[in-house]
Amino acid sequence: MTDFSKLLNPEQFAAATAQGGPILVLAAAGTGKTRTLVHRVAYLVENGVAPESILLLTFTNKAAKEMLERAEKLVGPDAGRIWGGTFHSICARFLRIWGEDIGVARDYRILDDEDQKKLLGEIIKKNVASPKDFPKKEIVAKMISEALNAREDIETVASRWQTKAAGFTPEEIVRVAAKYDERKKELSAMDFDDLLVNALRLLKESERVRGIVQRKFSHVLVDEYQDTNSLQAEFSDIAAGGSGNIMAVGDDFQCIYTWRGAQIENIIEFPDRWRGCRIIKLERNYRSVPQVLEVANSVMRDVPNRFEKHLKAIRQGGVLPRLYTARDSRSQAKEIVSILAEMRRRGYAWRDMAVLYRSHFHSIDIEKAVISAAVPYRLTSGTSFYELQHVKDVLAYLRLVADPEDELSFMRFISLFPGVGPAGAAKAWAKLSRRFDPLDPASREAFGAALGAKAKPVWKAVENAMAAAKTRIANGDAAMIVLDFCTAFYEDYLRREWDDKEADDRLDDVKELANDISANGTGLKEYLADIALLTNLDLKKTGSSSDSVTLSTVHQAKGMEWPVVIIPWLSEGMFPSPKAVEDGRLDEERRLFYVAVTRAKDALSMISPEMRHMPDGGEFPVRKSVFAREIPPELVEPRRATSVPSFDGGAFRRGGGYQQQYGYGPGGYSRGGYGGGFSRGGGAPTWKTTWRR
């Protein structure tokens, strides 16, 4: 039996070992929220709760995975039976198992962002009088998503958007949305929002399923509760409706997803919705030195505080955070490299450091500087691995193998052949009676016949690869299907479309996909079913243990911590995002900045460049960010970024990239040149997960 009182402070202990009933854990940044949740789970399992009757809802797969792994260390492999995952993946799972009760096919397909936009684009083109003046598909997607997540009429949302966008009437948006729904039904497909909407509908409309779920789950735990939207809050309320044992964990100061429908009210009103709810506050901050907390507190100084919080610094010592001014983006990037180098000299590992920015494009110059200094880094780009064009191309082929009636995959697949565009693809699909099975010789023959003269020369080799696929499947070796396809066709395709380097890079990604498939272990169908829900952090073989600096958006850094944190681009027009300010969401930007600051354990550096370059080569001055201006001067050490001449990468490389690749980590184990990540960028020994196309 674990002695939880020894592992936790009194408040954490109270939360982890609480008896039944609703509990709200207000966990300020760095107060051991994850630790508490993990021990809660362990406590429940140790006290006889069946792991499969625990439902743990998170916002990222990574968070779920981390908590389950840590729980496993405490209570053993039983923890693997816990139902843990993102809202989206749990909803998907519910729908796969019980969806038939509300007419959802067991093998429904999941549309990713790109699929959704493609469909919307086609619908707009077909159904709108003048598509040119009509809002772009991204905007339409936003309106539809906003309506679903905030549970409003599309018409209402569209009317509201009329002030921001032009060229449409709300009725037109309603019509496009209806057509989109129709099309999804035809395709037996759901987008991300549909997963939430339909899973909730399932619980509300099917008494049977609601009963099953409510009996099954005796404990429901929700992480990052401040970022739930109305659908998610109701979903977890109903799931916990049988036992009444719901534990919501969150921090209203860290609500950063209102643009995605998150309602800060959900956490604030939780005690009203669950009467008799016990409130436990975690206020002892173990993460950061007092100087960092002082800055964090100053950021939120004037924000109304529904739940009174007294953040207590536990750590002592530490140094003042630095507030730099830099001439421009390049000088900033150089300064970042020299801060990283300085910290490394002081004994920090690369993995102890992170650069956290507001928007992906802020990383461009930083990435360049880090590459030329041979600092190993990982950058999680906006595009997830499974959304890469070339990965999706190959996945389309695999999907057809697993599911011959997958129309979207067919369209993508056949479009790879020369001379085939959207029109030709549609014709072929009709000619093949809306079905193509690469494993069936007759179907292959029909496919070949539907191809034009330009495609014929490459077809033979592809057909051979398809013929071989059947044996591969029989042997349970789906990864080989990918490699066969590459040899027969896709490698040539890539070399035709791209220069050597880019083609090589893309080929590497495709091979990584093959690795991922063989590492997965399940069948092909199971592998393909839900990969749309995985993000760039979720690839099986990603070398999460490799020693590299993290370059990430603040959003993606939520829930994580590093000894050394650098926040660049604290300048007007960059952070806060001008779009958010325009929409009156400065408060959320402030919370986002708060999240960024509170990621730092020991050393925090913030940088405000004074000039901004435009794509056309011009530059103009920018003010310091309001967030930088607001920090009381005595809380930070002002510095000026000194534009050192060109950085000597050579001396650095010895302790940097080189060591990274062949050296030994703190754990004393060797990390060779395999499986650590995706090597990109011409010879520099950088280790990263870069999937920018």
Added chain:
DNA sequence: ACTTTATGCGTTTTT
């Protein structure tokens, strides 16, 4: 008619 290539413009955050 349809596909491929050239050109111009605008960048939030994610499951």
Added chain:
DNA sequence: CGCATAAAGT
């Protein structure tokens, strides 16, 4: 650097 649109090419 990506995407949409326009023009050129088959």
